[in-house]
Amino acid sequence: MVVIVALLSSLLIFSVIPPGNALSLNYYDKTCPDTDLIVTNAVKNAVMKDKTVPAAILRMHFHDCFIRGCDASVLLNSVGKNTAEKDGPPNVSLHAFHVIDDAKKELESLCPGVVSCADILALAARDAVSGGPNWYVPKGRKDGRTSKASETIQMPAPTFNISQLQQSFSQRGLSMDDLVALSGGHTIGFSHCSSFRNRIHNFNSTHDIDPSMHPSFAESLKSICPHNNKVKNAGANMDPSSTTFDNTYYKLILQGKSLFSSDQALLTSPQTKDLVSKFASSQEAFSKAFVKSMIKMSSITGGQEVRKDCKVVN
Template sequence: MAFRVAFLTSLLILSMSSSGNALSLNYYEKTCPDAEWIIAAAVKAAAAKDKTVPAALLRMHFHDCFIRGCDASVLLNSKGSNKAEKDGPPNVSLHAFYVIDNAKKQVEALCPGVVSCADILALAARDAVVLSGGPTWDVPKGRKDGRTSKASETVQLPAPTFNISQLQQSFSQRGLSMEDLAALSGGHTLGFAHCSSFQSRINMNNADPTINPSFAESLRNICPIHNQAKNAGANMDASSATFDNTYYKLILQGKSLFASDQALLSHPETKNLVSKFASSHQSFNEAFVKSMIKMSSINGGQEVRKDCRVVN
């Protein structure tokens, strides 16, 4: 498996290089050779104290890449009249920014002004997957950090209510295929969802016909419509701290939380992939690695920030 992932990574790097992408596997080999080790240690230390950290970092990376490319714009703080991405409606539940801050501080102490926040976030997302029992891969590096972050642009993020056409359009606009959609959606194997993200599917008077009735009833007990605690919700799957293929098995049973997850069964290509990934953990891992490298290589930044929360 390790060899296959490494070989796959090499092929992807060759294809990215041929398209003029500046990312490379050995980008910090001479300028900051210990960067990856430092970042991995920071993620591991945080995850040991808070089991929600891996899911938070993986989600943060997705949300960063889908706005202006993987440029760490999601890390910037709001300033003055400008409301930043992290304060946009889809991002208010993002957390664990301190993990990136801690990693950045340690890297800066060793190699000032060298390692971008965007690269730290991409590496941290990989480390989060590995810590959760998922596959590892070589992360292409050399991203630059962006100077712009607008909460208004977070409407571009794919919503949990999206149907397959909306999902396909969202991913294709970023150069991502239906296979990438199916594989990257598997990131939902980690984490927790608030009631608001799936409430519309379980309303008694207009329940989503694609949801398993008994599962819907169990969710209604967690998320009563007239008496909802602020942090009420459900784990994304039955093994929400472990990176596995349970997510796909639940989709086949009609037990996914999001309409966007269940929507994968409404298109022949993604339906076949859901079945494939549900039956083969290895197939899912390999597809996820390939799609993560592809997605995380979308970049449009301009600088290497000294502080991930503010532009230089």
């Protein structure tokens, strides 16, 4: 895929299923045995054409799970007077929905009505971190029938402080350890200026720039995102190796070179600061923690059906 350097962690395949979880590693073994392969190929084919797909899919999965659980509600189109999640403010920049649709179309031709869109998205998120850790994805999620843009205000914002982040994650049964590990997804991808503008312009009454940000890094961002910026897609890569899933993100936090307030906030709590340092010094430690937290997050379920088309309810 897009990753040139194969990291040591890519050789590690993890299998962690939360105790008592209803999901299963072999859920489709008899009903649709090629499920994993078909999703993997759909992601690979998409990445060959568009290097932004991995970050897009990973973000899409996160945004799905944080609203009504991992029920693929983020994939539903707005209908009539109902504005769906994908058209809510935090999600308008989501893309690569076609990857899930492509995999679903092939699966429906082989195993009609069997594989949920929620499972496809969870599998695609795993495949999106090629070059990082690999893991076995528990399956058996159902797709939701409700999707409301108004509920997307529940998403943790890039401007959140550590208390707000802790509250947001704990409401979903996720710990501070999960918070730090899952934030590592910011090692890939791109951010628009609007997500970090608060740190480089009029930060507070005494500082124009967030004092926790490295001065030269802040100035480079200001040149990309001037105060009256009108360039629609202006922004910056999440880190210099933005197509490689590695632990660079944590090293940047320690250097004051992270983009979001929510990233730098991880240094404001002793527990999260220790984890940032641990992951910055060990790719393997980060990989293991990320996999554990990804499986935990993606096991938050809540759907009711298996959609025939991921964009509309049955």
